[in-house]
Amino acid sequence: MLTLTRLVLAPAVRAWVASKTDEVESCPRARDTPEWHSPGVDADRVLLFGGGPAVGWGVLSHALALTGSLGRVLSRQTHRGADIYTVPVPGLKAAAARAELGRVGLEGYDAVVLTLGVNDAAALTSLASWEQELRGILRMLARRCPRNARIFVAGVHPLRSIPVYDGPLGSIADSHARKMNAITARLCAELRNVTYVELTAPEPGDALRFRDARSYRHWAEELAEVMAPQLNQL
DSSP: HHHHHHHHHHHHHHHHHTHHHHHHHHHHHHHHHHEEEOOOOOOOOEEEEEEEGGOOBBBBBBTTHHHHHHHHHHHHHTTTTTEEEEOOOTOOOOOHHHHHHHSSOOOOEEEEEOOOOHHHHTTOHHHHHHHHHHHHHHHHHHHOOOOTTTEEEEEOOOOGGGGOOSSSSHHHHHHHHHHHHHHHHHHHSSSTTTTEEEOOOOOOOOOOTOOHHHHHHHHHHHHHHHHHHHHHHH
């Protein structure tokens, strides 16, 4: 019944999301070098990869986006330096993530942070497909990352917190995202050095920008709270 319901609703939700494309594309986003370096000894090297929060929607610099926010908050909590290198991929879905990651060097990182699922939730990607793709991504990271590197998978934040997606059909995508997050948390719990991190809705921002620096500070705090204790063990 769940699969039938998804198949019936998916075309309507996808058409609704597609109708928002112009609004999304007109939104400011960070387009400068996606790096941040917080000074300090024994700096933690972190790769931030994905769509959604990693892209920097609503701000014009990665210094104000999740890249810079995570670097500052993480450094404050660990009392070490933090070098954040971001690979932002707007529109990324899990089915394409392995190929995108395959082009990224993973050597030398202490941690990898994945922000996947926003676009899959909006497209009502089947839960079976989400699980299969995410499992493949995590297995690939386990093979290619340094043995002691920590992997953090951010959950899909509430989609209705994005003003353009705040509507009845957004509630359907939100519900689907929660089911995806449950699968993500389970897969992370099964694997060594892989941790799921719940992302909650930040305070509402400017409707024309979708997000602002406060949003990214909010998510950086949630990520760093989980990441810092693990990185302190390395």
